[in-house]
Amino acid sequence: MRNRALLALVMVAAAIFVFGVAGLIVSGRQEPIADFVAAPRGTPAPAGPQTLQLRPPEPSPVSSPEGSPGETAAAYFQAWVKSDYDAMRDLVEDPPDDFADQHRAFEDAALSKSLRITVGNFVRTGDETAEVPFTQERNEQEAGTWRFESRLHLAVRDLTWKVLWTPAVLHPEIQPGGGLVRTEPEPGPGPLRPVTRGGREFPQNSGAEAYLDNLMNQGVAPATGVAVGWALEIDNPGMPAKTVLSYTPEKRPAGVRTTIDYEVQAAAARALDGVQRAAIVAVRPSTGEVLAVADRLGGLGAFENKYPPGSTFKTITAAALLTNGLSPDSTVECPASYQIPFHRSISNYHNENHGAVTLRQAFALSCNTTFARLTVERLNGDTLVDQARAFGFGVPGESDGTSTCGSLQRPEKLDALAEDSFGQGTVEATPLCMALVAAAVESGEWRQARPLADEAQQGELPKNVPLSSNVAEGLRSLMSAVTIDGTAAGAGLPQGVAGKTGTAEDGQGGQDHAWFIGYRGDLAFAVFVEHGGTGRGAAVPIAARFLKAL
Numbered sequence: 001m002r003n004r005a006l007l008a009l010v011m012v013a014a015a016i017f018v019f020g021v022a023g024l025i026v027s028g029r030q031e032p033i034a035d036f037v038a039a040p041r042g043t044p045a046p047a048g049p050q051t052l053q054l055r056p057p058e059p060s061p062v063s064s065p066e067g068s069p070g071e072t073a074a075a076y077f078q079a080w081v082k083s084d085y086d087a088m089r090d091l092v093e094d095p096p097d098d099f100a101d102q103h104r105a106f107e108d109a110a111l112s113k114s115l116r117i118t119v120g121n122f123v124r125t126g127d128e129t130a131e132v133p134f135t136q137e138r139n140e141q142e143a144g145t146w147r148f149e150s151r152l153h154l155a156v157r158d159l160t161w162k163v164l165w166t167p168a169v170l171h172p173e174i175q176p177g178g179g180l181v182r183t184e185p186e187p188g189p190g191p192l193r194p195v196t197r198g199g200r201e202f203p204q205n206s207g208a209e210a211y212l213d214n215l216m217n218q219g220v221a222p223a224t225g226v227a228v229g230w231a232l233e234i235d236n237p238g239m240p241a242k243t244v245l246s247y248t249p250e251k252r253p254a255g256v257r258t259t260i261d262y263e264v265q266a267a268a269a270r271a272l273d274g275v276q277r278a279a280i281v282a283v284r285p286s287t288g289e290v291l292a293v294a295d296r297l298g299g300l301g302a303f304e305n306k307y308p309p310g311s312t313f314k315t316i317t318a319a320a321l322l323t324n325g326l327s328p329d330s331t332v333e334c335p336a337s338y339q340i341p342f343h344r345s346i347s348n349y350h351n352e353n354h355g356a357v358t359l360r361q362a363f364a365l366s367c368n369t370t371f372a373r374l375t376v377e378r379l380n381g382d383t384l385v386d387q388a389r390a391f392g393f394g395v396p397g398e399s400d401g402t403s404t405c406g407s408l409q410r411p412e413k414l415d416a417l418a419e420d421s422f423g424q425g426t427v428e429a430t431p432l433c434m435a436l437v438a439a440a441v442e443s444g445e446w447r448q449a450r451p452l453a454d455e456a457q458q459g460e461l462p463k464n465v466p467l468s469s470n471v472a473e474g475l476r477s478l479m480s481a482v483t484i485d486g487t488a489a490g491a492g493l494p495q496g497v498a499g500k501t502g503t504a505e506d507g508q509g510g511q512d513h514a515w516f517i518g519y520r521g522d523l524a525f526a527v528f529v530e531h532g533g534t535g536r537g538a539a540v541p542i543a544a545r546f547l548k549a550l
Helices: 002-027 069-081 085-090 099-110 209-217 262-271 310-323 359-364 368-378 381-389 414-421 431-443 469-485 535-548
Strands: 112-119 123-126 129-140 144-157 160-164 179-183 193-195 230-235 242-247 255-257 278-283 290-295 331-334 337-339 345-347 355-358 498-504 513-519 524-529
Touching (some): 069 112, 069 129, 069 160, 099 179, 193 209, 262 278, 262 290, 278 431, 310 381, 310 414, 310 431, 310 498, 310 513, 310 535, 331 368, 337 368, 345 368, 355 359, 359 469, 381 414, 431 469, 431 498, 431 513, 498 535, 513 535, 524 535
Parallel strands (some): 193 255
Antiparallel strands (some): 112 129, 123 129, 129 144, 179 230, 230 242, 278 290, 278 524, 331 355, 337 345, 513 524
């Protein structure tokens, strides 16, 4: 009896040992419980810790599926945070044709700065099915962290664990055919108003009203802040849109900021008080920004209406002469009249005869005969047109990408060439165009005017056109002489002003137009008075009032 009891005890102990060893071996084949955390978008995302559990052995299947739901989910999420939609698609069972497009549309609407995916423990929902809970954390502009939970469903297909994808993977509330959209609510009561670059309201009767209305009609967004915020909505077919995230700024901006300087605009507006059919345009030579536009011409006349620029165009002709061998000290003739060989005769204003002078003096005295003769003898139609192009002028009928704030026909005859040389003939320009000519002399580089909205999309502006150093220095010398001992001397202009007067014949037979362009420091300007008479008599006094008020 004692031997039988001892034998039974030994058999029980052996059975317990064998059962325990079998349980350990099987546990090594169990699926790990994953705690996968994906790093910010674009960085590798390591798999998390793995936990093994002991449980009684189960019958081994005839054939086991490749991989595991945890491995497939980890690979899918790693590809997601790197926006590798091709790798994600390979892990999906029967993905839709627009799989990548749906992901891109979601990201385009979300505009997330970063994406972090935190993965929970996967759950077996059947012998060959499982689901993995996960959380998306997105850093949204202005709104901070956007966090929401979802689930990834997986199943064995052809002995491989695959993702069973629906749009709910992107967001749990998106249904087939739906998606995420970004909206911008309509502004609250009261439209935004244009303000000066410092945020101040425009001066009363500033003469810029038409330009500000045009700016707002273009739908320019405010330069500082966001007017009304935004919202992210789930838009499913046949259902009202549902907002899942929104942002509203703490306060609305005061208005659309422009390049206009309040003090410069106020000075320009008051300088035109009592003057009809006139305009002042001021720009910053170093940037091309418009600092003031006081317009009594009607509409957008200072930017769009072209007039003969008269002797202000001699600035461009002088640039061509300086490029072709002359200097400010070159001796030239300024007779009362000049007979173009076998063509017409050109006369000075009031038939003034100054005899032999320097080019600087001829420019200061605005000698038509000097510039007509030098142009006929030293230049031709091509050289004058090319020089004008460098200052923003274009030739009608030709398209070369150059801004046409001014224009001239290509002169084919000597008469036309001579007339164009002193701003008559076919030459036309806007007040803005001539302000940019003066700005180019001051800065040594022609720049296109920038849009009035201070931080608007600039688009493809024409490239700056530099002047050679000798031309820029020469033109500054010529324009300084105009205000020191030329046609604008003794007219009350502040010290440091350089410029050029212009008296232009009206092609329709009306009274002459009056011009004065110039600069002082980093401010260039054009004063234009339609049918005002002479530049010295009408335009220079307005310029003096304008500059003295600054």
